[in-house]
Amino acid sequence: MTLIEKIMRTAPVIPVLVIEDAAHARGIAEALVAGGLPVLEVTLRTAAALDAIAEMKKVPGAIVGAGTIVDVPSLECAIGAGAEFIVSPGLTDNLGKAAVAKGIPFLPGVASAGDIMRGLELGLTHFKFFPAEANGGLPALKSLIGPFGQCKFCPTGGIKQDTAADWLAVPEILCVGGSWLVGKGVPEVAAIESAARAASALRN
Numbered sequence: 001m002t003l004i005e006k007i008m009r010t011a012p013v014i015p016v017l018v019i020e021d022a023a024h025a026r027g028i029a030e031a032l033v034a035g036g037l038p039v040l041e042v043t044l045r046t047a048a049a050l051d052a053i054a055e056m057k058k059v060p061g062a063i064v065g066a067g068t069i070v071d072v073p074s075l076e077c078a079i080g081a082g083a084e085f086i087v088s089p090g091l092t093d094n095l096g097k098a099a100v101a102k103g104i105p106f107l108p109g110v111a112s113a114g115d116i117m118r119g120l121e122l123g124l125t126h127f128k129f130f131p132a133e134a135n136g137g138l139p140a141l142k143s144l145i146g147p148f149g150q151c152k153f154c155p156t157g158g159i160k161q162d163t164a165a166d167w168l169a170v171p172e173i174l175c176v177g178g179s180w181l182v183g184k185g186v187p188e189v190a191a192i193e194s195a196a197r198a199a200s201a202l203r204n
């Protein structure tokens with residue numbers, strides 16, 4: 001099993017995190033891990049993201065990756081900060097080749113058959129389906145799985161606790177991503193842990 005597949009099979013949900021203050025990172029990670037969601041995607045959308053990755057890595061059991069990686073410089077920054085896997089919203093040849101050359105587990109976003117074909121040409125078979133709901137939802141991904149049954153997916157974008165189970169019922173869907181677990185502002189760790197517990201019970 002490849003490392004990215006192992007990561008995708010660790011828990012049914014990968015929380016997509018937008019961390020505004022690195023001082024919040026550790027408490028959020030502890031609550032998510034305690035609730036049964038150890039795979040964490042910290043988006044590089046905020047100035048605090050790289051510090052947040054480093055802080056979250058101190059939490060025992062956490063597997064911390066970087067999201068919103070859109071180019072090679074941000075890939076290098078994320079790896080430098082200790083990211084253990086990389087998620088991107090889309091796939092370019094430049095970014096794909098660089099991630100493959102680094103040997104880091106990589107989950108690039110795809111939204112079409114052409115995107116998947118570009119990934120396959122780079123030797124990639126595991127993809128984020130993004131934006132999952134807006135791009136046709138489950139019927140669209142099921143249609144893509146037809147010709148690309150060798151691929152595995154993590155749909156992300158518009159998925160919530162009450163819709164995740166429908167996606168997870170498809171064997172080629174190893175996990176889903178979503179930002180619903182953590183609200184904005186000062187983290188309410190008890191609420192985060194209970195949301196994580198509900199999400200981690202979706203499958204396993």
Ligand SMILES: O=C(O)C(=O)C[C@H](O)[C@H](O)COP(=O)(O)O
Nearest residue numbers: 043067068089156157158178179
């Ligand atoms: O930032 C990135 O790299 C993205 O590709 C986008 C995120 O994965 C989605 O925005 C999460 O979707 P929601 O769960 O609907 O909030």
